[in-house]
Amino acid sequence: MSPAKTLKRAALLRAAAIPSVDRLLKSRPLAPLLEQHGHTRVTAALRARLTQLRTAAVAGRLEAAAVTAEAVAVALIERLDTGPTALQPLFNLTGTVLHTNLGRALLPEAAVRAVVTALTSPVDLELDVASGKRGERDARAARLLCELTGAEAATVVNNNAAAVMLVLSVLAARREVLVSRGELIEIGGSFRLPDIMRRAGARLTEVGTTNRTHLADYSNALGPRTALLLKVHTSNYAISGFTASVPLARLVALGRAHEVPVAVDLGSGSLTDLTRWRLPAEPTVREALAAGADLVTFSGDKLLGGPQAGLIVGRADLIRRLRSDPLKRALRVSKLTLAALEAVLSLYREPELLAQRLPTLRLLVRPEDEMRAQAARLRPCLERALGSGYAVAAVPLASQIGSGALPVEQLSSHGLAIRAVKGGGGSLTRLAAALRALPRPVLGRLADKTLWLDLRCLESADEAAFATQLEALAPGALA
Numbered sequence: 001m002s003p004a005k006t007l008k009r010a011a012l013l014r015a016a017a018i019p020s021v022d023r024l025l026k027s028r029p030l031a032p033l034l035e036q037h038g039h040t041r042v043t044a045a046l047r048a049r050l051t052q053l054r055t056a057a058v059a060g061r062l063e064a065a066a067v068t069a070e071a072v073a074v075a076l077i078e079r080l081d082t083g084p085t086a087l088q089p090l091f092n093l094t095g096t097v098l099h100t101n102l103g104r105a106l107l108p109e110a111a112v113r114a115v116v117t118a119l120t121s122p123v124d125l126e127l128d129v130a131s132g133k134r135g136e137r138d139a140r141a142a143r144l145l146c147e148l149t150g151a152e153a154a155t156v157v158n159n160n161a162a163a164v165m166l167v168l169s170v171l172a173a174r175r176e177v178l179v180s181r182g183e184l185i186e187i188g189g190s191f192r193l194p195d196i197m198r199r200a201g202a203r204l205t206e207v208g209t210t211n212r213t214h215l216a217d218y219s220n221a222l223g224p225r226t227a228l229l230l231k232v233h234t235s236n237y238a239i240s241g242f243t244a245s246v247p248l249a250r251l252v253a254l255g256r257a258h259e260v261p262v263a264v265d266l267g268s269g270s271l272t273d274l275t276r277w278r279l280p281a282e283p284t285v286r287e288a289l290a291a292g293a294d295l296v297t298f299s300g301d302k303l304l305g306g307p308q309a310g311l312i313v314g315r316a317d318l319i320r321r322l323r324s325d326p327l328k329r330a331l332r333v334s335k336l337t338l339a340a341l342e343a344v345l346s347l348y349r350e351p352e353l354l355a356q357r358l359p360t361l362r363l364l365v366r367p368e369d370e371m372r373a374q375a376a377r378l379r380p381c382l383e384r385a386l387g388s389g390y391a392v393a394a395v396p397l398a399s400q401i402g403s404g405a406l407p408v409e410q411l412s413s414h415g416l417a418i419r420a421v422k423g424g425g426g427s428l429t430r431l432a433a434a435l436r437a438l439p440r441p442v443l444g445r446l447a448d449k450t451l452w453l454d455l456r457c458l459e460s461a462d463e464a465a466f467a468t469q470l471e472a473l474a475p476g477a478l479a
């Protein structure tokens with residue numbers, strides 16, 4: 001800056017009479033802020049505000065009223081109340097019940113209480129209280145898993161990707177794993193079977209073709225270096241038409257004959273027979289074990305409806321090997337996960353009450369009548385809030401379970417279809433953005449020039465909050 005400019009700047013700043021940091025910190029209007037947020041954060045916010053005021057002064061845009069301690073305090077309150085804080089609750093009207101980007105399964109009250117206890121008091125995480133001896137942290141969850149699936153043994157890691165990684169590293173490092181070409185999956189979030197296999201140090205031997213794999217394909221490929229036969233549930237796609245795959249029981253027979261273990265990655269899996277609630281059938285963990293699988297891996301936060309976790313059940317000698325590996329220590333779960341998981345697994349012991357207690361199942365079995373009535377109730381609210389630029393209709397919809405469970409099956413559901421009226425000045429992208437900008441953001445699905453709001457995941461308890469919030473939509477933002 002030239003000397004003349006520097007002088008002019010200094011004169012402008014003097015004229016603006018911006019108080020010093022110290023003086024403002026000692027002023028009465030800032031006292032409550034210091035009490036609430038402490039010296040460090042208030043000082044940082046104050047310095048930032050003063051820089052703003054100086055810039056305005058130099059530009060000749062500063063009003064005298066902005067430099068009073070009261071005005072500075074008001075500006076600071078805004079600064080201190082915003083910024084990155086905690087995860088934000090929103091309304092999932094996407095029609096996907098287990099949405100990975102939205103945190104998958106919602107946990108039941110019982111799990112929340114168990115987590116609070118584990119967070120706020122010392123717990124018997126790795127202690128057998130009766131004997132006073134050290135215990136395994138996942139022993140309690142393992143006992144429940146054995147009871148619910150008929151497994152000999154079980155263990156818990158961070159997620160199902162970790163479970164698969166652990167199984168491959170411990171049982172098949174530097175050796176060969178046979179997988180059907182029809183089951184080489186990629187799950188969202190870069191879980192790709194060939195990559196996991198490479199990272200685990202196992203060699204992937206593909207057998208069969210994309211659409212057809214026969215038992216002979218496995219037996220021809222089986223050799224002295226084969227450590228594992230792996231069957232993977234094709235979670236997020238379906239191969240239809242001229243197809244063939246080998247039933248688990250036949251693969252097990254082949255594995256037994258050659259003393260090679262068979263592992264199944266069930267992905268979502270299920271601990272109960274979902275057809276009991278007239279949902280489409282999803283393979284259960286118990287079935288896979290009954291068919292002879294030596295190990296089964298599955299997720300805690302998909303259909304099971306629990307916290308993020310990877311569950312491994314099966315033969316006791318194999319589980320022992322997994323548990324004693326250093327990688328297991330690196331992939332172990334926290335007490336929060338275990339507290340929530342144990343609480344959720346306990347609910348499965350009383351299956352008749354599960355659909356009331358487990359939010360995931362409750363959402364999946366929500367009666368159509370209930371959703372239809374809800375759509376009829378909410379339609380006028382939306383019409384009022386959106387104004388004449390949009391047309392709102394209550395419509396039947398099809399929702400998905402999500403997270404790779406039953407990719408082809410859809411659940412009959414109800415919701416609202418919003419379209420922009422021709423020449424009415426509405427815009428669906430603007431509307432979707434305005435809904436996301438609400439205090440509790442609303443997420444729908446934009447497709448076919450329609451914004452679809454699927455009501456399956458809007459439980460009655462949340463309906464009033466949803467409707468009230470619509471009044472906050474600024475008509476100006478929509479037109």
Ligand SMILES: *Cc1c(COP(=O)(O)O)cnc(C)c1O
Binds near residue numbers: 185236266
């Ligand atoms: C979802 C899924 C995984 C990954 O599970 P995360 O719990 O998300 O780590 C692995 N395999 C299959 C077949 C899956 O469906």
